[in-house]
Amino acid sequence: MATSSNNNSSFKLQRLLEIIVAFVLAMVFVGWYFAEKQDFENLALGEGTIPFFANDGTYPIHVDEITKNSFDSLMLGWEQRGKKDVIFCLGNSQTHSLNQLKEGEVNYTQLLFNEYQDKGYDVITHSIPNCNLQEFYLFLQFWKEHLPIKVVLIPTFMDDTRENYINTVYLPYLVEAKYSLASDDALAQKINAALDVGTEDGDEDMAALRQTVQEKSETFLNNWLDENFAPWEKRPNVRGAFFNWLYNVRNTIFSISAQTKRKVIKNAYDDNLNALNALFENLEKENIQCISYIP
DSSP states (O other), rough: OHHHHHHHHHHHHHHHHHHHHHHHHHHHHHHHHHHHHOOOGGGGGGGGGEEOBBBSSSBBBBBSOOOOOHHHHHHHHHHTTTTTEEEEEEEOTTTTTSSSOOOOOOOOOHHHHHHHHHGGGEEEEEETTTTOOHHHHHHHHHHTTTTTEEEEEEEGGGGGGGSSSOOOGGHHHHHHHTTTSSSOOOHHHHHHHHHHHTTTTGGGGGGGGTTSSHHHHHHHHHHHHHHHHHGGGHHHHHHHHHHHHEEEEEHTTOOOOOOOOOOOHHHHHHHHHHHHHHHHHHHTTOEEEHHHHHE
């Protein structure tokens, strides 16, 4: 019996050591492999294509994430340039990307800005990865309250109708300021609800737990681990890499490429087309010229 007990103890100790060694190796791997922050939102740009955000030499004229700082900087630049009427460009990742960038090359938003500086117009752009038409509607309503927009450029892709949510990760300033659309129609209510559950750091997992003991304890624990346990802060990179791997596996198994035809997602399609129509109607009422194009 004593021998059997000793064997069991040795077995348990061996298993425990294996778990500890595996855990340590995993943490070392996470810390090394994910040492740099990965830009998973722009994975669709492809190899050799990089993000490019135009500026006037001092201030940004093209933003993706709207933080208090980016908003103030863009607005200050517009004021410093003379508070001109604005040609406003909406877009997604294709709008803020350049393929095989060579010295001196810029994207079309920078070219437009340069072209119209002496013609009485400022050109300002807001684009985010995977932007859908409902987000276009929100962005335009927001910026119209701050800029004298006279012309709007709107790219339309079929892919723009496949997403059916508001990505508050790129809208921390709107969330912090408790921004909401004035309209009470279904589209505005949906957008306002999304902004209401957004959080400062874009962590929507915490939205349903707001003001609860669980939220407070989880927030405290997350903050403590971020400060004291290096691999913990790499969670977004690990999660992003995992979902990117799943994305590539799916594409490989089903032979999906950029040319693959995909079925319409009806609810998302309808919501996005309704948003686009509402956007057109608002622009027409306010006598703002709209140029919609397929890139």
